[in-house]
Amino acid sequence: MTAAAAARTDEDVVLGVQGLSKHFVKGDEALVALRDVDLQVQRGSFVVLLGRSGCGKSTLLNLLAGLTRPTAGRITYRGEPVEGPRTQVGYLTQHDTLMPWRDVVRNVEMPREIAGQPRAERRAKAEELIRTVGLGGFENHYPRELSGGMRRRASLARMLCADPETLLLDEPFGALDAQLRTELQAELLRLWSGSGRTVVFVTHDIEEALVLADRVVVLGLAGRIVLDQQVDLPRPRDPDEVRVEPRFVELHRALSAALKEGAR
Template identity: 70%
Template structure:
């Protein structure tokens, strides 16, 4: 299968004044096209730093990242990034927030509006087009941000703990929504989480990272979707991932 992202010998240091923090060292990773890869690790192990590097938001100190064979030297239009933070523009309603990538691309207004309304419908927000972020619940804002991410038509989605601030029932709803939108799309997903059950619910492959981005476990998740946490195979994989994190 063709590799979309290739990481070789990746190292990242943050230097500020006399402080020199080594965040990642000699990380290797390959992400095939169409995969749903979850990076699982404890807080502070460098998963978010790695995702920022994959997105081209920061540059490595050493090693290289390639996207479809080309060096990553900055953000790319083919790659969409969604962080754990709320990034909706408060002065725009839902529709105009979702339209923003199309507006930046120069698409005509009628096309932007049609495309935004369709994406809003697909993420389950029909009827919320004219509402502002301050009027939305946390889960509704997440759905609006997901619609805006998809509006740019990225072929690869980088998601950094996008549901971590939500309660368990709402998180489960959004996980199901994300899988529904991804399946059949041909898109590649790299998803960061610290939650073992979330990793098992979403991924077709999980890479467990330790300190400095060291790979502790790299395993496929050969379970049919939707997945049942009561399935003995789910339980066995949960034990394996949890043990790798210790």
């Protein structure tokens, strides 16, 4: 590789992980969640971290978000050390974090309220995003009045309201029924496509990984990378149609074998 090509490659790396390890202490015992993980995520890509429960997926996402500090190793964002949360990075957790005392529009506009944006401006942006995620008409409803899928949509709109350039999503659709999950996968792809945003998405579901990703990184025990697989399925992807493609079936088998290998 030429020096110019190497420079372009380095500039394209949004998230860099080198020699990352994370230990937790329980009593007198040190529990190893991640050990010597190396990973690079390129700008504008959709990367899925795939693995079984207990492989360190959520721990890795928390570290990428700057919510916890590594035991060893280094994490960078656009070449700068990650030492805490960054406004350029949005994080959608597994759990519902909407404020129950705020209606939908006040939940969604909250990042811009915290940033000090005038009320009229932040309200206009929040209402636009609420319509974008299919919640038009529910602006004044409270979280308790929404279904699980609607709360997920509201949470996604709130994250997007901060206008992050990188999205971290930790099994955001895991608790939803199959039909709603498919709808929200399609919605997420629509919002990401052409936006220039970078996405790191955690799941344990092979089909979800293949429907969404440009690249699937399969994690085994202690965050060991078992397989780093490019997903060469054409876009746009219809979740129902892509599942019957021969290449989808071939990739599914490869990822399934990697998950089994990672559990050993």
